[in-house]
Amino acid sequence: MTTPNPRFIHLAALLLGALPLWVSRHLPMVDLPQHLYLISVLHRLDDPTTLYPQLFEARHALTPYLGYYYLVSALNWLLPLEVANRVFLTAYVVGLPLSLGFLLRSLGRPTWPSLLALPFAYGDSFGWGFINYCAALPLTLLCCGLFVRTLEDAPRRRKWMGGLALCLVTVLLFHVQAFGFLALGLPWLLLTTRVPEDTTAQGLAQRLRPRVPALLGVVPGVALFLGWVVLRFGEPPDIQPGAPWKAWGPTFSPQNLAWKGFEQNRAELFDVLANTLRDGSDRWALYGVVAVAVVGWVAGLLRPAATSGLGGAVTRARLLGLGLLALALFFLLPFDIRGYVYYLNTRYAHLAAALLVATAPATVPEWRTPLRWAALACALVLALTLGQGFRAFSREATEWEGLVSATAPKPRVMGLIYDGGSRVVRFPVFIHSAAVLARERGGVPNFTFASTPHSPLKYRGEMPPTFPSEWRPQDVDLDTQGAWYDHFIVRGAHPSQVFGERLQSELVVVGQSGRSWLVRRR
Template structure:
């Protein structure tokens, strides 16, 4: 993609890929209300008009989630929080194909297949609101590109190694799972990359010397990771067998690991790549990407004599990276209770992006039509997701009515018996209490401040609540509900939940959509 028209097509595809983030008031991401709540607290930790100063304190410790929270908090000084977050998400969606294009160029491959990765910015991890992991993916691909250049680009090895060092640290500060992939991906690139000095090198010492800058670029990130491991895993695990969000046994013991079978992972692979909308229309772009990639592979196989030889070694390295990500998807457990959840599933997006980028049609005459076809997939994605996100936003507008009836500094308990949506497949209403608490400077009954990866902690005891926000039926009004003055109920009538208390102790103050707001009299 060398001329102005090609660049224009590439830019247009990037804009289309990010468009769904800007067409609706609410984004269908399960954990997003929790993330925005923590960022709001972090940004207004000393605000006396909120409950934040009395309940929360900064957690002065290294955690892999610092990158997202502090970057969006910094943007919040310039932009409203919702806008700042969308700017961040836009950088992620645009950054995925751009970083893949950088890796492809580093491997001396055509860059047009990077457009095929745009739909993989969405899907399962996006729908669950795993923003930190998603944001680490472009940085992960960039690290691979920096590493290759620190090996091959002799005059600028030092500069590429410095970029690698900074990028690898950034990966860890966003999410440790992406860093885990690089623990396999960078050694693969190391052993499969031939450097110019290899032609005259004699012995291992002479072969290792030109690789020194690339290896040095890895050191800061590895040192930081080892320090985090000592801090994180040096703490005694909170073992509570059967309790949600707690370890059920020693970290890697059989009782603490939850696995999916190979057959289940195989059946779910394509589904997790595009599973946002209930009507399945978000899969159309995925089918388009598959068709374009197959066409490219078919063209490369049909005309092997016309294909350029440059980049074939790069294709092997790229296939290896994709295979490693796919192996992590199939071989890792689904959960390590108390530490990491949805572990193996998240690697599906990375594997898919790397594998479609191996499209071997390097015939110059085919690059432009294939690039246009890839951009057309981004158009299909923009149309379907924009429509779906707007439909969800209309459904989620019930939050506005609830916010208007929520008092300042409210202590909000979420009793969400039905977290589902009529538009999207994910339980996107589970954290409704966090939406109301953020808007009114209050506190919900569940926040990520109770988890060790949060940049915040509770000053004293964690507010009392039932063990899992997914099980409101386990609420004990006497020991857990007494701390709260406001309750949001969804999926059940308040009379079913509060019984006789609704006439004496509580009152319904608002109904909006499928939710009710109940306040203590």
């Protein structure tokens, strides 16, 4: 009987892992409307048929979101924007197991467990729409693999060093928080990786010399990190206690840090890994990969790989150490550093899980093919459950389409979203509905990421007037802030409850779809 080609199994699993991105028009990602809006602005910054030239300009500086926005904007010259974005997301989903496989091979381990990482491409960070951070994860794993190869592959050290330098800088062009893991992971690999030149009689200088290329490879990234992060944290914070999106005290003071206790993090860990669908069906693939990883570990215990003393055991523990470091970041870091970083510790859960399930050795060779098939079965479960859930959400999200036709060109749209929730997914995916209408008609919503320093765009003058947080529409002052806008999208409350007598004199309801209403000035 012919043994199936492992590459066929890997290819089939990758295709199934990315399939949920392509089976529906709308993706359930909270911040996605904001990202697509700014990419549209970046791509059409000089388009006179929009409000973009009047309100926005490029921020001529390196920023952490630059990589995602500019890459999708470039793809937008060839493909429609939403298709270009799906191509980018597909590269991320497929890239996570591929980069993990590269790391596994670099560490001299079997590569089949890389397929178990596919479910961790989704979950909490994906659902919130933290696309920049998600995109940095495959690059983070790639950096670890390149670092190991720069240490161990003596004939090609210069080549690997150049790749490491480029990859580490690219990580920072997507998101700084991934660099935080590398700040611990790369030193761990440096301490636990033997190089071919190592001998017991070497002095410190002789041991350091073959490691210099790996250290030089991280210099450009470290320099860029220091220029961005350290200088930013050194700036006086805008302290406004209790105000949303502002520092509540000095950067690392107790009043500015929001923590989750150990018990809360422990209770939420499994949920964070698969928390998209209300019916919980997206957890089935997670259960599957955990079971396959356990079987892989059993196989490794039945026939463990030979080790050469303590040094060999330490070398084999490198991947486990990386996983434990990511897990420690999840438990030890604060949830928010107000005014700077939000949802900080939860983002490391998926990285930790992907690394830890990949530690399954399965050193019994005859077990590897069945385990590959089991990993493929997990990918099939992932495709079916998420695909069905994404299609159900997309049908719900057609309420956006019902309002676009009633929106005038160049609209100024204020979002008054009292209920951003969905009947299908657990995230408040309708909170940025104003950005959907503004993008489709070349206008502007009351809130955009251009107000943040990590965006490659900024406002030409003052920001459009709005209430402090898009999450608290009840704080709006319609006489002052609302006067600038000619469109209002209301969700979760009837317009008569929001506008009162204005609905008779100044405003009129021009559309209603699903749980949303569109109101325009007369």
